Amino acid sequence: MKIYISILVMALALVSCNSEEKKVTAITSPNANVKVDFNVNSEGRPFYTVQFKNKTVVDTSYLGFEFKDLPAFHKNFIIKNTSSSSFDETWQMPWGEQLDVVNNYNELKVELQEKTSPERFLNIVFKVYDDGLGFRYEFPKQSRLKGEVYITEEHTEFNLTEDYKTFWIPGDWDIYEHLYNTTKLSEIDALKLANHKNLAQTYIPENAVNTPVTMVGGDGTHLSFHEAALVDYSGMTLKVDTENLNLESHLVGSENRDYKVKRTMPFNTPWRTIQITDNAPDLIESKLIVNLNEPNKLEDVSWFKPMKYTGVWWEMHLGKSSWDYGMTQDMSTWTDGGTSNGTHGANTENVKRFIDFSAKHNIGGVLVEGWNTGWEHWIGFEDREGVFDFVTTYPDYDIDEVVRYGKEKGVDIIMHHETSAATETYTKQQDTAFALMQKYGMHTVKTGYVGKILPKGEYHHGQYMVNHYNNTVEKAAKYQVAINAHEPIKATGLRRTYPNTISREGLRGQEFNAWATDGGNPPEHLPIVAFTRMLSGPIDFTPGIFNIKFDEFKKDNQVNTTIAQQLALYVVIYSPVQMAADLVEHYEANPGPLQFIEDVGVDWETTKVLNGEVGDYVTIARKERGTGNWFIGGITDENSRTIDLTLDFLEENQTYEVRIYKDGEAAHWDKNPLDIVIETVALKKDATLRLKLAEGGGFAMSLKKK
Incomplete structure (x- = not known):
C-alpha cells in the first residue's frame, strides 16, 4: 500500500489535573469548524460537547460503563493527564470509490482515574476531522483491573440540541432489512415495527435505532451517527429518549449470557462516530469511517478484481426456478438415481447460458446459488446444523465443466455459501470450502445467514456473530477469497484493514420487490439509503x-x-461487485x-x-x-x-x-x-x-x- 504523506506531531500538550482550571480540555478539527470539549462534572462524571461552526450540536453527553461483578465506570473520575497530536496522511485504496484518501485529524487523549477505590484507569481518545469526529474508550493495562472484563452495558450519550428530521430504521438485533422511516427525532417509535410480517428473524427489544442514523437540522446541519472498527465487541444500537432528544448506546446482547461483551485487558472499544456537514453531498464524500480503521493488514490483494456479475438468483426470487434440486431422498443418496424437480436453477446448462451472456457483454463473473446439497432441508427446520455442506454439488451441476467453460470465456464463477445461520457447521467447513475455491481459482464468495442464529439465543449483531463474521474474513484471506456477506453485521470501515471485505447486503434489497407483501421498496427508499446505509460501506443491492x-x-x-x-x-449505490440482476432474456430484449x-x-x-x-x-x-x-x-x-x-x-x-x-x-x-x-x-x-x-x-x- 502506497502512502504519499505522513506527518505526525505528538504530545503538543501535556496537562496535569493539579490545577482546577486546566481540567477543561478541547480539540478542534484542522479547519477549526468542529470543536470537542471534554470535562468531568462535580460528581466526577465524564462528559463531552461538540460544536460545529460555533453552534452546539451535541450538548453535555455523559460516558460510562456497567460491568458484571465490578463497580460501574460512570463517576468519581479525575482527569490525570491529557495529550494532543495532529496527523496527516494520504493513503490509497486498493479498490474503492476513489484512489487517494486524505486522513487528516487532530487528536485528544484524556487519561482518567477514579479518585476513590478501586482507583481504576480509563482513557478516552477523540479524533476530530473537518467532517466530524470519532472517539473510543481505551482500557489500559493496570493492576486494579486485569484479566477478563464483562461489560453489561455501555453508556455513551449523544445529547442533541434540536428536534432533527431523522432518517432511521429500528434497532433490530438481527437484521437491517427495514424500510427507512422519516420523522422528527421526538417521534421515533421503533417498537411499532417489532412484528414485521416479511422479516421472520427480527428482534426489536426497545425504542432504539440502528446506525448509521442520519439527521437534518433546520439550518442545514447534517449529522450521521455510526461506529467504526467493530472488532471483538457487540454492535451498538442507539436508544432514543424522545422527550429529551437524547441518544444513548445500547449494545446487542445474547440470551445465553448475562453480559454483552467479554474482553481481556487491555483493550479498546470500537470508535463512536459523528459525521457533521452543512450539506447532504458532503456526507457521502466523507471518508471518516474508513479512516478510523487500521491500515491494510493483507498488503497485496491484487488477486481480487472488482467486477460486474450476472447469476442464478433473480429467477429464483421470481419463481422461474428453485434453489433446491427437489429430491426427497436422504442427502447421502445423491448418486443413487434421484431425479430433479425440473426447476432447479443451478444446472450446468443454465449456468453456461449466463457465462455466454456475461462474456459477450463485458461482465466478469457469474454467481451460482443453489449448487450445493441441502436446500430441501434448510427452511423451517429448527435444527439446521449439518444441513449444508460446501463442496458437494447437486447431480445436474458439473462444477469442473462450469469452471472450465468460464475460464475459456474469460468469466469467473462466484461461489455461494448459504449457511442458514448455522454458524458451527460453517465454521467447521470453512477450510474445506475455501480450499475448494482456491482449487478452482474462485476469489469471491457471497455468504448468507438467513434465519435465527444457531447456537440458539445468539443474535446477528451480538459479539458472538461480530467475531464469526470477522473471523470468516480473516480465514478467507488465507485462501485469497473475498467476502460479500448477506444478512451481515453492519459495515464499519474494516474494508480498509481487510480489503477482502468487499461488499455486503445489510439493507432492504432488491429482492423485496419480488416477494414482499407490502408493496416492495418505495421510490424514496434508495434516495434515503444513499445518505444512511451507504455511509457505512459498499452495498450489494443487485x-x-x-x-x-x-x-x-x-x-x-x-x-x-x-x-x-x-x-x-x-453509479449511485457503490460496490466493487455490481450485479446485472435480471434474466438474460430481459437484457437481450433491451x-x-x-x-x-x-x-x-x-x-x-x-x-x-x-x-x-x-x-x-x-x-x-x-x-x-x-x-x-x-x-x-x-x-x-x-x-x-x-x-x-x-x-x-x-x-x-x-x-x-x-x-x-x-x-x-x-x-x-x-x-x-x-x-x-x-x-x-x-x-x-x-x-x-x-x-x-x-x-x-x-x-x-x-x-x-x-
Whole structure:
C-alpha cells in the first residue's frame, strides 16, 4: 500500500489535573469548524460537547460503563493527564470509490482515574476531522483491573440540541432489512415495527435505532451517527429518549449470557462516530469511517478484481426456478438415481447460458446459488446444523465443466455459501470450502445467514456473530477469497484493514420487490439509503432490473423505479461487485439500456457528489480507474424534478462522447417505467445539461474520451 504523506506531531500538550482550571480540555478539527470539549462534572462524571461552526450540536453527553461483578465506570473520575497530536496522511485504496484518501485529524487523549477505590484507569481518545469526529474508550493495562472484563452495558450519550428530521430504521438485533422511516427525532417509535410480517428473524427489544442514523437540522446541519472498527465487541444500537432528544448506546446482547461483551485487558472499544456537514453531498464524500480503521493488514490483494456479475438468483426470487434440486431422498443418496424437480436453477446448462451472456457483454463473473446439497432441508427446520455442506454439488451441476467453460470465456464463477445461520457447521467447513475455491481459482464468495442464529439465543449483531463474521474474513484471506456477506453485521470501515471485505447486503434489497407483501421498496427508499446505509460501506443491492413489472411471474409485485433509475444505481449505490440482476432474456430484449451496463465501471479513481438532499434525490459522478472515463447517475424519489449539471470536473481540452440514458416524457415508476430516451452528444469541460427526472426515475451517463 502506497502512502504519499505522513506527518505526525505528538504530545503538543501535556496537562496535569493539579490545577482546577486546566481540567477543561478541547480539540478542534484542522479547519477549526468542529470543536470537542471534554470535562468531568462535580460528581466526577465524564462528559463531552461538540460544536460545529460555533453552534452546539451535541450538548453535555455523559460516558460510562456497567460491568458484571465490578463497580460501574460512570463517576468519581479525575482527569490525570491529557495529550494532543495532529496527523496527516494520504493513503490509497486498493479498490474503492476513489484512489487517494486524505486522513487528516487532530487528536485528544484524556487519561482518567477514579479518585476513590478501586482507583481504576480509563482513557478516552477523540479524533476530530473537518467532517466530524470519532472517539473510543481505551482500557489500559493496570493492576486494579486485569484479566477478563464483562461489560453489561455501555453508556455513551449523544445529547442533541434540536428536534432533527431523522432518517432511521429500528434497532433490530438481527437484521437491517427495514424500510427507512422519516420523522422528527421526538417521534421515533421503533417498537411499532417489532412484528414485521416479511422479516421472520427480527428482534426489536426497545425504542432504539440502528446506525448509521442520519439527521437534518433546520439550518442545514447534517449529522450521521455510526461506529467504526467493530472488532471483538457487540454492535451498538442507539436508544432514543424522545422527550429529551437524547441518544444513548445500547449494545446487542445474547440470551445465553448475562453480559454483552467479554474482553481481556487491555483493550479498546470500537470508535463512536459523528459525521457533521452543512450539506447532504458532503456526507457521502466523507471518508471518516474508513479512516478510523487500521491500515491494510493483507498488503497485496491484487488477486481480487472488482467486477460486474450476472447469476442464478433473480429467477429464483421470481419463481422461474428453485434453489433446491427437489429430491426427497436422504442427502447421502445423491448418486443413487434421484431425479430433479425440473426447476432447479443451478444446472450446468443454465449456468453456461449466463457465462455466454456475461462474456459477450463485458461482465466478469457469474454467481451460482443453489449448487450445493441441502436446500430441501434448510427452511423451517429448527435444527439446521449439518444441513449444508460446501463442496458437494447437486447431480445436474458439473462444477469442473462450469469452471472450465468460464475460464475459456474469460468469466469467473462466484461461489455461494448459504449457511442458514448455522454458524458451527460453517465454521467447521470453512477450510474445506475455501480450499475448494482456491482449487478452482474462485476469489469471491457471497455468504448468507438467513434465519435465527444457531447456537440458539445468539443474535446477528451480538459479539458472538461480530467475531464469526470477522473471523470468516480473516480465514478467507488465507485462501485469497473475498467476502460479500448477506444478512451481515453492519459495515464499519474494516474494508480498509481487510480489503477482502468487499461488499455486503445489510439493507432492504432488491429482492423485496419480488416477494414482499407490502408493496416492495418505495421510490424514496434508495434516495434515503444513499445518505444512511451507504455511509457505512459498499452495498450489494443487485440493480439492473429491466422487466420492471414481471407480470408473467408475479402480478402483485414490481420494482418501483423507472428503467433509467435502474441504470443510475450502478453509479449511485457503490460496490466493487455490481450485479446485472435480471434474466438474460430481459437484457437481450433491451439492447439499448444494456449498453450502459456493459460500459459502466466498478472501480473508481475519483467520486464527486454533484447534488442531493437526504430522501429526495442525489447525483453522483465517478471517474473510472485506468481509463479516465466518467460515469454519472442521478435518482429521485416519488417526485419528478429537473436538475442542472455543469461538467466542470472533466479534463481540459478533452472531448467526450456522452451517452445519456434518461426518463422519457411519459415515464413514471408505476404507470410507464420502461419509457427511456437514449441520446449521444459530444461535450467538453464546463458544458451544462438540464435533465428531467420522472417520478421514481433517474438518469445515467457515460462520458468516454474521444
